[in-house]
Amino acid sequence: xxxxxxxxxxxxxxxxxxxxxxxxxxxxxxxxxxxxxxxxxxxxxxxxxxxxxxxxxxxxxxxxxxxxxxxxxxxxxxxxxxxxxxxxxxxxxxxxxxxxxxxxxxxxxxx
Amino acid sequence: xxxxxxxxxxxxxxxxxxxxxxxxxxxxxxxxxxxxxxxxxxxxxxxxxxxxxxxxxxxxxxxxxxxxxxxxxxxxxxxxxxxxxxxxxxxxxxxxxxxxxxxxxxxxxxxxxxxxxx
Numbered sequence: 001x002x003x004x005x006x007x008x009x010x011x012x013x014x015x016x017x018x019x020x021x022x023x024x025x026x027x028x029x030x031x032x033x034x035x036x037x038x039x040x041x042x043x044x045x046x047x048x049x050x051x052x053x054x055x056x057x058x059x060x061x062x063x064x065x066x067x068x069x070x071x072x073x074x075x076x077x078x079x080x081x082x083x084x085x086x087x088x089x090x091x092x093x094x095x096x097x098x099x100x101x102x103x104x105x106x107x108x109x110x111x
Numbered sequence: 112x113x114x115x116x117x118x119x120x121x122x123x124x125x126x127x128x129x130x131x132x133x134x135x136x137x138x139x140x141x142x143x144x145x146x147x148x149x150x151x152x153x154x155x156x157x158x159x160x161x162x163x164x165x166x167x168x169x170x171x172x173x174x175x176x177x178x179x180x181x182x183x184x185x186x187x188x189x190x191x192x193x194x195x196x197x198x199x200x201x202x203x204x205x206x207x208x209x210x211x212x213x214x215x216x217x218x219x220x221x222x223x224x225x226x227x228x229x
Contacts, residue, residue, distance in 0.1 A: 034216070034217075041120075041121075041223060041225060043115075043117070043204055043206075043222045043223050044155075044206075046214070046215060046216035048215075049215055049216070088152065090154065097143065097208060097217070098145065098160070099217065100157075101154045101155050103153065103154045104152065104154050106152060
């Protein structure tokens with residue numbers, strides 16, 4: 001089965017600094033990878049996806065992610081974090097028509 | 112477009128009672144919906160796949176008699192937590208499989224329901 005792992009429970013950065021949220025994947029065949037963000041007591045909002053093509057994927061709210069096949073990684077990045085980026089972030093991989101999520105990473109951006 | 116509405120957003124019930132959560136696709140038809148359960152600051156665990164007009168498919172370890180799922184129309188799936196107990200307290204999120212042309216995400220999510228059983 002396809003799976004993703006998020007090795008960090010928490011990431012803390014200062015506003016204006018670069019933000020990276022790590023994700024590694026384990027799939028057979030070509031991976032369909034996604035990033036979602038969740039604010040407190042809300043559902044998930046889509047940020048970006050990788051299906052095929054360019055390894056650098058640009059998404060919503062200034063986020064981007066780099067697909068690295070040799071390292072089996074799909075890290076989420078933002079060059080300059082905002083306090084409003086503080087939330088819970090999930091990496092996900094598509095399994096047939098279902099999504100399997102990582103454990104989530106809580107991002108805290110301090111002013 | 113492609114909005115999923117989940118109701119109620121929060122509910123408190125007494126132990127032993129049943130609670131129904133609704134998930135509606137407002138502007139598209141959803142033949143397949145998914146129900147997830149989430150504990151605080153943890154990942155989403157898929158509970159079941161709800162298919163319109165047929166029985167739901169439950170994930171391993173999920174009690175089908177406790178978590179009743181009905182998907183009687185193309186726009187509505189319901190999750191009923193029967194004889195709720197405090198350990199059922201959790202955040203429940205539904206999602207609908209996205210039809211073609213409704214965006215980049217394969218799923219559209221509701222805003223979740225916070226269930227507290229006292």
